[in-house]
Amino acid sequence: MDPRRSLVFALALPSHRESGPPSLPVEVRALQADFRLLVNLCLREAIATNVTSRGKLSRFARSRALELRVTGPIGVAASEIALGLAAGHRKRLRRGIVARVPYVRTPFVRLPRTCFHFDPDTGKLRLSLRRGEWSSVTLAVSDHHRRVLADPRHRLTQMHVGPRGAVAIYARTPEPEYAPTSLVALDTNERSLDGVRVTSEGPAFVRILFPELRAIQAIHFERRRFLAHKKANDRRVGRVLLGREGRRERHRIRSRLHVITRSIIEQLATERAALVLEDLTGLPQPRRRGIYRKGSGGPLRSRTFRRRLSHWPQGELHRQLTYKAQDRGVPILWMSPYRTSRTCPRCGELSEHRSRVGPRFECRACGWTLDRQLNAGVNLGLAALRSTAGLGGLRLDPDALSDDAVSPLYPTAQHRRAREERTGREGEDRRRPPETAMPPI
Numbered sequence: 001m002d003p004r005r006s007l008v009f010a011l012a013l014p015s016h017r018e019s020g021p022p023s024l025p026v027e028v029r030a031l032q033a034d035f036r037l038l039v040n041l042c043l044r045e046a047i048a049t050n051v052t053s054r055g056k057l058s059r060f061a062r063s064r065a066l067e068l069r070v071t072g073p074i075g076v077a078a079s080e081i082a083l084g085l086a087a088g089h090r091k092r093l094r095r096g097i098v099a100r101v102p103y104v105r106t107p108f109v110r111l112p113r114t115c116f117h118f119d120p121d122t123g124k125l126r127l128s129l130r131r132g133e134w135s136s137v138t139l140a141v142s143d144h145h146r147r148v149l150a151d152p153r154h155r156l157t158q159m160h161v162g163p164r165g166a167v168a169i170y171a172r173t174p175e176p177e178y179a180p181t182s183l184v185a186l187d188t189n190e191r192s193l194d195g196v197r198v199t200s201e202g203p204a205f206v207r208i209l210f211p212e213l214r215a216i217q218a219i220h221f222e223r224r225r226f227l228a229h230k231k232a233n234d235r236r237v238g239r240v241l242l243g244r245e246g247r248r249e250r251h252r253i254r255s256r257l258h259v260i261t262r263s264i265i266e267q268l269a270t271e272r273a274a275l276v277l278e279d280l281t282g283l284p285q286p287r288r289r290g291i292y293r294k295g296s297g298g299p300l301r302s303r304t305f306r307r308r309l310s311h312w313p314q315g316e317l318h319r320q321l322t323y324k325a326q327d328r329g330v331p332i333l334w335m336s337p338y339r340t341s342r343t344c345p346r347c348g349e350l351s352e353h354r355s356r357v358g359p360r361f362e363c364r365a366c367g368w369t370l371d372r373q374l375n376a377g378v379n380l381g382l383a384a385l386r387s388t389a390g391l392g393g394l395r396l397d398p399d400a401l402s403d404d405a406v407s408p409l410y411p412t413a414q415h416r417r418a419r420e421e422r423t424g425r426e427g428e429d430r431r432r433p434p435e436t437a438m439p440p441i
Ligand SMILES: [Zn+2]
Pocket: 344, 345, 346, 347, 348, 349, 363, 364, 365, 366, 367, 368
């Protein structure tokens, strides 16, 4: 399925004859109430009968929609929302989280493509209530909205109308995947992506540094610890504050990752390069299972290390790279990370255990030595060239690489320090005007 994106619209302000905040017409509010009821009915049905198939639940939804005098496609849209909520509920139960059956409180309506018509020029959104019966809502449309909707790669698929505005959901047709002429293999690490770039002119090391992610995580960890300590006697307030702190951290990390991944993918697309990454999906999840050394029965690393590992946003990094690559037509090759950091790329010698590799990889058989993370990237590149016939023109000879020439590729993602966070004391300094700012009289 093509990735879905969304555009948020506010309701247009009422014309000068009316007064007060913008509001929805009565019939639209009635439709929202009916839709909410439909979602809740379908949700109960899905949980009570353990239905997970779209077909079965949509039949139920159509019959209920008929009773409520709402068009069938709207009923089907309600059943799809209910299926998603029911799946989330089952997941929580499976994980042993005590959860009540969800219940939708906010009235809203999700309209499938056949049930609305939107004119971006006037902002007029017409909604089908039932057979032959329409209502309309005016939305505030900006130039950005018009630009996005005029793009031929975008097509509207759904419209979500809530109490204060609407969200247009659209699909974007991805660019067709190109035939790569070069290759960039990257090993995913905590502070960097490291590896090689192989072009027809030969291989070179590349490294994308993002030390600011660790800095952001450290700041928020300290602050969470401070808050937990300060609010130890007030768990209700403590929970709210800690939750807010965690969300803020996630948003900052995510936004940083967007800058990094966008610049990587743009660069790859202009070079017509394929991206090689390690497929980390099969690795044990540190948060759920814990990492244990084989046979020892005890935790492998320190508590601090495990915390850092479980906060490592590699899943999000790979998710962003995947969908952005798909959008720009960049081919991604997923390689197994098995033994990549302890194999010699020159002679194939396998060193014993990863923990003995250290910061530098040293081959006992042939004397090859290289930074461990770059070494893993070289191995990923070699594995990709071995397994992909389409890259036959490219060669990766480890001896052609010179160790001291690591190019910090993708300059836009470089050297961006984490922004200073607010301390809550900025105002004090600003109120006192600096003495030099006074103009001489
Ligand atoms: Zn070797």
